[in-house]
Amino acid sequence: MSEPILSLSDVVVAFDALRAVDGVSLTVPRGQRRAIIGPNGAGKTTLFNAIAGVLPPTAGKIAFDGHDITRLPPHRRARLGVSRTFQITNLFPRLSVRDNMVLALRGRSPRKFSLFGKSDVDGSEGSQIDTALEAVRIAGRADVMVNDLSYGEQRQLEIALSLVTSPRLLLLDEPAAGLSPSERSMVAEIIRSLGRDITVVLIEHDMDLALGLVDRVTCMFEGRVLVEEAPDEIRRNKKVQEVYLGRPRHA
Amino acid sequence: MSNAGSAPIKIAGLTGRSLVVVLLVLATTAALPLVLSNYQLELATEMLIFGVLAMSIDILSGFAGRTSLGHGAIFGVSGYVVVYASAQAGFSPAAAILLGVIAATAVAIIFALLAVRTSGVYFLLLTLALGMIVWGICLRWTQVTGGENGLRGDVRPAFLAGHRAFYWAVLAATTVVSYAMWRFVRSPFGLTLLGIRDSESRMKSLGYNVPLHLFIGFAVSGFFAGISGALYALFNNFVSPSTVALEQSVEGVLMMIAGGVGTLFGGFVGAAAIIALENVVSAYTERWQTVLGLTFIVIMIFAPDGIIGALRAILPRGGLARERYKD
Ligand SMILES: Nc1ncnc2c1ncn2[C@@H]1O[C@H](COP(=O)(O)OP(=O)(O)OP(=O)(O)O)[C@@H](O)[C@H]1O
Numbered sequence: 001m002s003e004p005i006l007s008l009s010d011v012v013v014a015f016d017a018l019r020a021v022d023g024v025s026l027t028v029p030r031g032q033r034r035a036i037i038g039p040n041g042a043g044k045t046t047l048f049n050a051i052a053g054v055l056p057p058t059a060g061k062i063a064f065d066g067h068d069i070t071r072l073p074p075h076r077r078a079r080l081g082v083s084r085t086f087q088i089t090n091l092f093p094r095l096s097v098r099d100n101m102v103l104a105l106r107g108r109s110p111r112k113f114s115l116f117g118k119s120d121v122d123g124s125e126g127s128q129i130d131t132a133l134e135a136v137r138i139a140g141r142a143d144v145m146v147n148d149l150s151y152g153e154q155r156q157l158e159i160a161l162s163l164v165t166s167p168r169l170l171l172l173d174e175p176a177a178g179l180s181p182s183e184r185s186m187v188a189e190i191i192r193s194l195g196r197d198i199t200v201v202l203i204e205h206d207m208d209l210a211l212g213l214v215d216r217v218t219c220m221f222e223g224r225v226l227v228e229e230a231p232d233e234i235r236r237n238k239k240v241q242e243v244y245l246g247r248p249r250h251a
Numbered sequence: 252m253s254n255a256g257s258a259p260i261k262i263a264g265l266t267g268r269s270l271v272v273v274l275l276v277l278a279t280t281a282a283l284p285l286v287l288s289n290y291q292l293e294l295a296t297e298m299l300i301f302g303v304l305a306m307s308i309d310i311l312s313g314f315a316g317r318t319s320l321g322h323g324a325i326f327g328v329s330g331y332v333v334v335y336a337s338a339q340a341g342f343s344p345a346a347a348i349l350l351g352v353i354a355a356t357a358v359a360i361i362f363a364l365l366a367v368r369t370s371g372v373y374f375l376l377l378t379l380a381l382g383m384i385v386w387g388i389c390l391r392w393t394q395v396t397g398g399e400n401g402l403r404g405d406v407r408p409a410f411l412a413g414h415r416a417f418y419w420a421v422l423a424a425t426t427v428v429s430y431a432m433w434r435f436v437r438s439p440f441g442l443t444l445l446g447i448r449d450s451e452s453r454m455k456s457l458g459y460n461v462p463l464h465l466f467i468g469f470a471v472s473g474f475f476a477g478i479s480g481a482l483y484a485l486f487n488n489f490v491s492p493s494t495v496a497l498e499q500s501v502e503g504v505l506m507m508i509a510g511g512v513g514t515l516f517g518g519f520v521g522a523a524a525i526i527a528l529e530n531v532v533s534a535y536t537e538r539w540q541t542v543l544g545l546t547f548i549v550i551m552i553f554a555p556d557g558i559i560g561a562l563r564a565i566l567p568r569g570g571l572a573r574e575r576y577k578d
């Protein structure tokens with residue numbers, strides 16, 4: 001538990017003049033559940049993109065599990081065990097649920113380079129897929145086309161794709177976005193049941209949902225870290241309340 | 252075939268009934284020389300050769316989601332090398348074919364290095380431009396390519412000189428190559444191409460080196476286009492800049508679309524339809540290009556999923572439509 005699994009120092013991501021992430025430093029210990037909250041446009045998704053490698057930081061440093069990953073492309077970070085879901089559902093819509101899972105599973109296996117071999121799922125792949133689909137409660141839907149899934153089921157698959165590879169860091173970008181209250185509590189249950197060998201960073205607007213799940217909360221505002229506290233303290237924090245009520249003070 | 256409506260990609264091997272269909276189609280096509288005239292047999296041979304070209308384009312279009320307008324050039328390079336190697340450099344037909352396919356694959360690799368980081372219309376235009384460069388080289392490098400006059404040479408070995416023998420040889424080669432392409436698109440690697448077609452960003456976040464997969468896909472596709480080009484050189488005994496020209500690429504793409512993007516074997520249906528049409532039309536008018544353009548518009552409006560797609564929609568579920576295209 002000594003060394004943190006993820007640490008960011010002074011990370012900046014700029015889109016021309018806009019510094020969407022503006023000097024964020026952050027340390028997440030192994031096994032922690034961390035929430036990142038903040039109003040729309042605070043830079044939460046951009047921060048995820050920097051950690052996952054989609055947007056290399058303009059400045060700063062990112063270390064994962066002892067590796068400097070600041071300049072690594074996304075697929076190399078995935079192979080180290082960084083896994084993420086997308087705020088806007090990002091699946092393979094014209095493939096079956098099972099084929100989606102097969103692709104997720106083989107991203108880190110040499111079998112993806114089998115040019116003329118049979119595509120059949122082997123025993124251990126099959127059981128990993130079944131386990132992940134059961135974990136997100138869509139086990140009965142493996143042979144359905146993703147296009148034919150309900151929106152809620154697609155959000156569940158979104159989580160399953162990032163879980164099946166047994167990642168060490170799971171980045172969840174608003175996994176409950178757009179879901180009904182009962183679906184939201186199911187997503188909360190899925191996250192709660194994850195093993196502590198997975199470190200989880202969760203972006204979530206819904207404070208009640210997020211604060212009930214995590215050990216620690218980082219609140220972002222205008223690209224910066226506003227506060228970092230335990231869930232109980234965050235509830236009472238004046239600055240956080242102001243930001244959420246839309247009456248920000250300008251520094 | 253009762254589950255014809257479900258995932259089209261998940262058919263792992265040939266089931267009993269589709270095996271029967273494949274054998275029937277093979278038997279029928281193998282028997283064609285007994286009923287067709289020499290002229291008709293030449294057309295059938297041409298359909299098989301261009302069917303392979305259309306399928307090679309479909310590997311990128313239908314599976315990786317990238318349409319190449321450079322495959323005519325890859326096809327043509329193979330043709331040039333085969334004719335040059337056998338007629339000018341004195342290689343045996345087998346060695347010439349091998350060199351042709353290697354050259355085509357090499358050209359595809361160069362195209363791929365430049366094009367794999369693009370998609371959509373940029374991919375289309377980049378492959379188009381690369382194809383134009385090849386065309387320019389074939390036109391200007393007169394000492395080797397014969398310039399506008401092209402290259403002529405009797406490439407076919409004596410035992411394939413007859414129409415029937417050659418047709419059967421092309422049919423056999425086509426069968427083997429089609430089977431290889433079918434295995435390729437259904438392999439674990441083929442699935443990664445479908446993943447790239449549907450979402451590149453998700454593939455990257457799952458650990459895939461997307462440009463590398465596109466590169467391999469392009470090279471394999473070019474290899475198959477090269478085989479098609481080598482067969483064409485044997486068929487035609489003549490290559491000229493028009494063999495590598497943009498029209499060649501466009502025709503290959505149209506055949507692929509006419510058959511049905513992503514159906515693979517639709518390539519044969521599209522090639523057969525367009526070559527047949529070209530023949531009928533040329534009896535009445537010189538304006539084949541115009542007719543081809545109009546045909547394409549009609550297909551896009553009335554059968555955007557190609558002939559296979561249209562058949563599938565018309566015929567009852569699990570009916571012939573699905574099995575036909577497996578050749
Ligand atoms: N690719 C991009 N190009 C330009 N600007 C961008 C890009 N992505 C994000 N931005 C801008 O960066 C800022 C932060 O966006 P980001 O998506 O990170 O916010 P967020 O905290 O995730 O918000 P939300 O809660 O709405 O998801 C916004 O002003 C956004 O418009």
Ligand SMILES: [Mg+2]
Nearest residue numbers: 044045046087
């Ligand atoms: Mg966001």
